[in-house]
Amino acid sequence: MEWGRRAAIDLEAQIFQSDGKSLGELSMRRVAGVLDDWFKEQGLGASALDFSLSSDGCLVVELQRSALSEASLANARDAGEGGERCALIAGCLSALLSHVGGRRLTAREVRCGVGRPALCSFLIVSHARKAQLDSLLEAGERDIRTLAERLSPRNAAR
Numbered sequence: 001m002e003w004g005r006r007a008a009i010d011l012e013a014q015i016f017q018s019d020g021k022s023l024g025e026l027s028m029r030r031v032a033g034v035l036d037d038w039f040k041e042q043g044l045g046a047s048a049l050d051f052s053l054s055s056d057g058c059l060v061v062e063l064q065r066s067a068l069s070e071a072s073l074a075n076a077r078d079a080g081e082g083g084e085r086c087a088l089i090a091g092c093l094s095a096l097l098s099h100v101g102g103r104r105l106t107a108r109e110v111r112c113g114v115g116r117p118a119l120c121s122f123l124i125v126s127h128a129r130k131a132q133l134d135s136l137l138e139a140g141e142r143d144i145r146t147l148a149e150r151l152s153p154r155n156a157a158r
């Protein structure tokens with residue numbers, strides 16, 4: 001994903017200026033803050049990282065869509081492109097978090113624009129679990145906790 005890679009490089013430069021560190025040297029808490037600032041800067045809304053499933057090797061990123069992103073989704077050019085836009089965001093998260101984590105990670109949007117305010121939920125797993133995650137999503141599984149359980153290395157070992 002070209003956009004994701006470029007965003008990762010931009011962020012890296014910004015962080016090096018502000019923190020004097022590379023993205024990979026930051027604490028996850030700081031990374032969460034950096035991501036949130038970046039999402040807001042892009043007019044995408046507020047984000048939160050959820051580490052509660054980390055024992056299953058999964059990370060959840062929730063993006064609360066801003067009024068701005070809702071407005072741009074509503075205009076003619078972007079009509080019906082919500083999925084496309086969120087796929088780009090997922091690509092960006094994959095690139096960024098792989099960089100931070102020092103290994104290949106895959107982000108997939110699990111739920112798009114659910115609730116009010118509209119939340120998009122992204123699940124991040126190791127690249128090795130990408131195919132398994134994709135087939136679960138294709139089968140229609142959209143519950144994050146269930147997905148994390150199915151993908152957990154503890155369950156795969158059985």
Ligand SMILES: [Zn+2]
Pocket residue numbers: 082086109111112113119120121
């Ligand atoms: Zn979405």
